[in-house]
Amino acid sequence: xxxxxxxxxxxxxxxxxxxxxxxxxxxxxxxxxxxxxxxxxxxxxxxxxxxxxxxxxxxxxxxxxxxxxxxxxxxxxxxxxxxxxxxxxxxxxxxxxxxxxxxxxxxxxxxxxxxxxxxxxxxxxxxxxxxxxxxxxxxxxxxxxxxxxxxxxxxxxxxxxxxxxxxxxxxxxxxxxxxxxxxxxxxxxxxxxxxxxxxxxxxxxxxxxxxxxxxxxxxxxxxxxxxxxxxxxxxxxxxxxxxxxxxxxxxxxxxxxxxxxxxxxxxxxxxxxxxxxxxxxxxxxxxxxxxxxxxxxxxxxxxxxxxxxxxxxxxxxxxxxxxxxxxxxxxxxxxxxxxxxxxxxxxxxxxxxxxxxxxxxxxxxxxxxxxxxxxxxxxxxxxxxxxxxxxxxxxxxxxxxxxxxxxxxxxxxxxxxxxxxxxxxxxxxxxxxxxxxxxxxxxxxxxxxxxxxxxxxxxxxxxxxxxxxxxxxxxxxxxxxxxxxxxxxxxxxxx
Numbered sequence: 001x002x003x004x005x006x007x008x009x010x011x012x013x014x015x016x017x018x019x020x021x022x023x024x025x026x027x028x029x030x031x032x033x034x035x036x037x038x039x040x041x042x043x044x045x046x047x048x049x050x051x052x053x054x055x056x057x058x059x060x061x062x063x064x065x066x067x068x069x070x071x072x073x074x075x076x077x078x079x080x081x082x083x084x085x086x087x088x089x090x091x092x093x094x095x096x097x098x099x100x101x102x103x104x105x106x107x108x109x110x111x112x113x114x115x116x117x118x119x120x121x122x123x124x125x126x127x128x129x130x131x132x133x134x135x136x137x138x139x140x141x142x143x144x145x146x147x148x149x150x151x152x153x154x155x156x157x158x159x160x161x162x163x164x165x166x167x168x169x170x171x172x173x174x175x176x177x178x179x180x181x182x183x184x185x186x187x188x189x190x191x192x193x194x195x196x197x198x199x200x201x202x203x204x205x206x207x208x209x210x211x212x213x214x215x216x217x218x219x220x221x222x223x224x225x226x227x228x229x230x231x232x233x234x235x236x237x238x239x240x241x242x243x244x245x246x247x248x249x250x251x252x253x254x255x256x257x258x259x260x261x262x263x264x265x266x267x268x269x270x271x272x273x274x275x276x277x278x279x280x281x282x283x284x285x286x287x288x289x290x291x292x293x294x295x296x297x298x299x300x301x302x303x304x305x306x307x308x309x310x311x312x313x314x315x316x317x318x319x320x321x322x323x324x325x326x327x328x329x330x331x332x333x334x335x336x337x338x339x340x341x342x343x344x345x346x347x348x349x350x351x352x353x354x355x356x357x358x359x360x361x362x363x364x365x366x367x368x369x370x371x372x373x374x375x376x377x378x379x380x381x382x383x384x385x386x387x388x389x390x391x392x393x394x395x396x397x398x399x400x401x402x403x404x405x406x407x408x409x410x411x412x413x414x415x416x417x418x419x420x421x422x423x424x425x426x427x428x429x430x431x432x433x434x435x436x437x438x439x440x441x442x443x444x445x446x447x448x449x450x451x452x453x454x455x456x457x458x459x460x461x462x463x464x465x466x467x468x469x470x471x472x473x474x475x476x477x478x479x480x481x482x483x484x485x486x487x488x489x490x491x492x493x494x495x
Contacts, residue, residue, distance in 0.1 A: 013246075013285035014298040019145055019162040020102065021289060022170065023109075025278030026142050027100030029271050030112045032400045033135060034093035036270070037119060037127075038086060040404055043440040044126045046082040050405075050426045050437060053122035054079025070348045073121025074114075080122055082436070088115045102153035105146040113139040117349065125422065126404045130357065131272040134177065136350035138275060141169050144310045163302045163310040169317060170282035175239045176321060177276065177355045178256060182235030184356030192361040199231065200224040204463045205362040207410040208268035208386050208403070211394040214475055216266050217463045234259040242283055253283035268386065270402030317352055324354035366413040366481070367461040368423075372430060372451035379455070380445035382430070384409070388461055391476035405440045417456050417484035427454040427487040455486040 045053040057079045060066045068076060074088070092115035098108035117136060120127045145166040150157035185193040192198040200221055203213040219227075234255060241252025257277050264273035286295055301307065323343040346352060367388055371379040383389055386398050387406040405426075412420040429437040431454055438444045460479040469475065 012298045013287050014296055015162050015164070015167055015285055016158065016160075016296065016299055017286035017290045017294070018167065018281055018284055020158070021281050022278065023102065023105055023142060023146055024100045025281060026138055026275075027096045027098070027108070027112070029096075029135065029275045029278060029400075030116070030139065031093050031096030031100065032274070033116065033271050033402070034089045034096060034112075036401045037123075038089035038093065040126075040440060041085040041089060041119070041123075042082045042436040043434070043438075044404060045122055045124060046085060046436050048429065048432070048434040048436050050429055051124050051126070051422055052079065053085070053124070056122070056124055069345070071121045072117055072348050074118040075122040080118075085119070085122065088119055091115055092119075099142070099146075102150065102158070104152075105150055106143065106148045109139060109142040109146050113143065120350070121348075126408060129270075129402075129407075130353070130355055131270060131275060133350040133353040134355070135271070135275060137173060137353050138170075138279065140349075140351050141166065141173065144169065144313060148306060160300045160302050161298055163307045165307070165310050165314045167282050169314050170279055171242050172318065172321065174256075174276070174279040174282060175242050176325065177279070178235050179239040180325065180355045181357050182232055182239075184359040185232065185235075188359040190360045192363065193228070193232065196225040196228040197221070198358075198361040199228045201361050201363045202358070203266060205365045206267045207407050208398060209388070209395040210265070210267055210397050211475070212266050213395060214463050214469075218466055231259070246285070246288075249283050250288055253280045256280050268396075268398040268403075270398075271400045274400055320346060320352045324352070362414065365461045367459050367478075368409050368413045368417055368484070369457045369459055370427070370430070370454065371457065372446060372454045374446065374452050376452060382441050382445065383443035385442040388476055391461075391464075391474040391478050394475050413458060417458055423456060424485065424487060427456065427485075428491075430454045431487065431489050450489060453486055453488045456484045458482055458484050 041049075043049050045051050045056070047054070053075055057073075057076055060071060061076075074080070075084070080088070092112055095108040095111035095115065099105055099112060113136065116132075116139065120132055120136065123132075145162055147155070147157035147160070147162075149155070185198075190198075192201060200217075203209060203217040206213065238252045238255045238259070241248050241255075243249070244252065257280050260273040260276045260280075263269065281289070302310075319339070320343050323340045343352065365388075369389070370382045370384075372382065373379045381389065384403075384406050386396055386403045387409055388395065408422075412423055417423055426437070431450060433444070433446070433448065433450050435448070438448065458481040460481055462477045462479075464472070464474050464477050468477070
């Protein structure tokens with residue numbers, strides 16, 4: 001029996017509101033991601049898309065050493081038709097709305113996860129970004145957090161506390177995401193990070209700048225160095241605060257949210273920043289998250305069966321998340337190889353991922369111009385909605401939308417357009433022309449008619465300075481470059 005002098009333990013802060021906010025946030029991100037895909041899938045991987053998914057799955061089946069475990073998708077066999085791709089996207093978006101509103105949350109989370117996993121398997125390189133895997137890993141954790149038997153937002157299943165292990169798994173994912181992004185920058189040995197000049201290049205050379213990027217690029221080098229230092233500190237030091245006592249943990253959450261808002265305000269990264277902000281909710285509790293009238297005392301603990309399942313799965317996920325963190329530092333521990341083997345087995349399902357963005361900063365900006373001709377002499381440019389093109393046009397804000405063709409063209413320019421096979425498939429679709437592929441562009445100079453030839457040119461782009469922009473109105477200084485390749489009607493791009 002406790003003596004009168006012994007202080008009573010402080011009551012635990014409720015996490016029921018945090019659970020609702022996390023599920024609503026993940027549902028909203030899923031919905032935005034599916035809607036963004038719905039307007040692109042047919043042009044990217046549809047029947048007349050750049051990389052038809054049916055040909056992809058037939059090629060995988062012919063290899064014999066790749067199966068469903070490696071590329072889990074409902075499109076195995078003859079691939080998904082355009083109607084099936086769109087159905088997956090729209091069903092996923094509808095399930096995301098249900099998850100966000102608390103209707104059948106566990107079932108909705110499962111449908112979202114299965115639909116996005118299927119589209120990722122069919123999407124090939126167009127759905128190969130780190131935040132696609134991050135969304136799936138977050139979505140799997142959502143299955144552990146959602147009340148399994150809740151039918152609606154007022155269901156009694158919401159009254160119990162969520163399994164605290166599930167909340168900690170969200171925190172652990174956030175830690176690995178942010179901290180690893182800082183570690184890889186220094187571990188790469190890239191000079192621009194070590195001498196704090198990385199951001200003096202970043203705003204100009206990032207995949208899809210926003211008009212604010214131009215303004216940030218004009219800042220003096222001293223400020224660029226200070227912001228680079230702040231970015232590294234935000235990625236390396238703030239995550240340590242995720243495990244601090246309550247008030248310091250909330251400070252770390254606010255710092256990470258500020259970092260994500262700064263990134264989102266100066267570049268287009270799809271739903272990545274929003275999803276990271278949603279993960280920051282796991283660092284809060286109801287007293288910090290909710291206005292006072294909405295706060296409630298902690299409810300009864302999670303049902304024993306759910307808590308036990310979450311604990312068992314959580315321990316396995318925590319173990320599998322070790323290899324990506326230690327691989328850069330450990331070279332010969334005997335326990336390493338079995339863990340890496342287990343990590344690779346789950347990699348196709350994206351239950352645990354490896355993260356780290358911009359480990360090596362790009363310092364130049366080769367930009368691809370795609371042009372067509374009817375007469376073989378006069379060439380007209382295809383206009384893309386988001387990537388740099390006309391130097392007089394300000395860089396645009398794409399919001400949570402992820403324009404995947406524009407993004408992939410940035411990678412293709414860095415890799416060397418001559419060596420990127422899918423670029424020739426893209427050119428071949430323009431020569432047909434494919435309406436689904438043309439729908440990915442802002443403007444077709446031939447109004448849907450077939451050109452005689454299409455070529456890809458590699459130019460050099462640099463932001464102008466303030467004086468040049470005032471004088472000419474140009475946002476970019478363009479140095480015309482070489483022709484990477486030219487494809488004529490009647491030629492067949494290799495498949």
